[in-house]
Amino acid sequence: MDYSRANKEAWEQAFPRHQQGYKEDPALLLQRGDLSFLEDDTRATLTQIGLQGKAVAQFCCNNGRELLTMLKMGASKATGFDITESFTAEARRLARDAHLDAEFIATDIYDIDDSYADRYDLVLVTIGALCWFADLDRFFARIALVLRAGGSLVINEQHPYTNMLAMPSEDGFDAERPDQVVFSYFKKDPWIETNGVDYIGGTSYTSKPLYSFSQSFAAIFTALRNSGLAVESLQEFDYDISAAWPHLSGRGFPLSYMLGGEKT
Numbered sequence: 001m002d003y004s005r006a007n008k009e010a011w012e013q014a015f016p017r018h019q020q021g022y023k024e025d026p027a028l029l030l031q032r033g034d035l036s037f038l039e040d041d042t043r044a045t046l047t048q049i050g051l052q053g054k055a056v057a058q059f060c061c062n063n064g065r066e067l068l069t070m071l072k073m074g075a076s077k078a079t080g081f082d083i084t085e086s087f088t089a090e091a092r093r094l095a096r097d098a099h100l101d102a103e104f105i106a107t108d109i110y111d112i113d114d115s116y117a118d119r120y121d122l123v124l125v126t127i128g129a130l131c132w133f134a135d136l137d138r139f140f141a142r143i144a145l146v147l148r149a150g151g152s153l154v155i156n157e158q159h160p161y162t163n164m165l166a167m168p169s170e171d172g173f174d175a176e177r178p179d180q181v182v183f184s185y186f187k188k189d190p191w192i193e194t195n196g197v198d199y200i201g202g203t204s205y206t207s208k209p210l211y212s213f214s215q216s217f218a219a220i221f222t223a224l225r226n227s228g229l230a231v232e233s234l235q236e237f238d239y240d241i242s243a244a245w246p247h248l249s250g251r252g253f254p255l256s257y258m259l260g261g262e263k264t
């Protein structure tokens with residue numbers, strides 16, 4: 001099964017819905033210097049690392065609003081990689097309208113080639129990216145490829161603990177006990193969903209199937225190490241960044257995390 005190809009079709013289908021979901025053109029917000037497309041803790045982490053003059057990349061960049069925000073924070077060069085033609089075309093439009101210089105490449109992350117080797121000081125991966133990759137070794141090997149020696153990796157993702165929770169739209173969700181463990185932490189077969197991915201407008205629609213994967217922290221750490229990436233820091237947060245479990249935020253459950261890595 002070619003999961004990337006199937007997911008690409010479903011993501012292309014989401015594009016017009018995301019466009020309708022934005023209340024204001026993201027280019028205008030970027031022009032005004034609004035940095036809120038990045039989560040507060042991600043922005044704080046990037047500020048601490050320091051972006052001034054750096055070459056940065058984002059894997060699974062969607063319409064590029066987060067990557068373009070990194071340019072507003074001082075990065076000097078930026079490349080976004082995403083499998084879709086539609087979102088990367090929109091990312092180019094946003095860059096143009098916000099007077100920012102960035103390149104956007106429509107490619108499966110697995111297919112990023114050697115011409116990008118050793119180009120970046122920092123790679124960013126944010127919420128809703130890792131889940132599309134059944135083979136994390138292949139995913140992190142691409143990050144190790146594009147980073148310069150000593151370059152940084154920042155991941156802000158949904159916590160693997162949430163592998164076990166049902167979303168309100170899923171069978172097994174109990175509104176009386178939204179925190180109960182429903183699924184195996186170690187689920188191996190893919191999730192197959194047809195409710196769409198409109199996390200911008202919040203609408204639900206019947207979509208082409210989306211295939212995603214649960215990953216444990218052990219799987220993530222092992223794949224990082226296999227790819228020559230060292231874990232430098234890990235923070236866990238009790239708040240949701242996925243729009244799937246806002247009702248559990250602040251109740252002591254690990255819902256998201258920030259991982260800092262380095263190419264050794």
Ligand SMILES: C[S@@+](CC[C@H](N)C(=O)[O-])C[C@H]1O[C@@H](n2cnc3c(N)ncnc32)[C@H](O)[C@@H]1O
Nearest residue numbers: 004011060061062082083108109126127128132
């Ligand atoms: C949840 S979104 C992006 C995350 C980012 N936090 C954002 O909201 O802009 C996930 C993105 O991953 C992209 N994607 C999915 N599978 C991919 C693959 N195999 N290679 C590259 N991009 C992929 C999708 O096209 C989509 O834009």
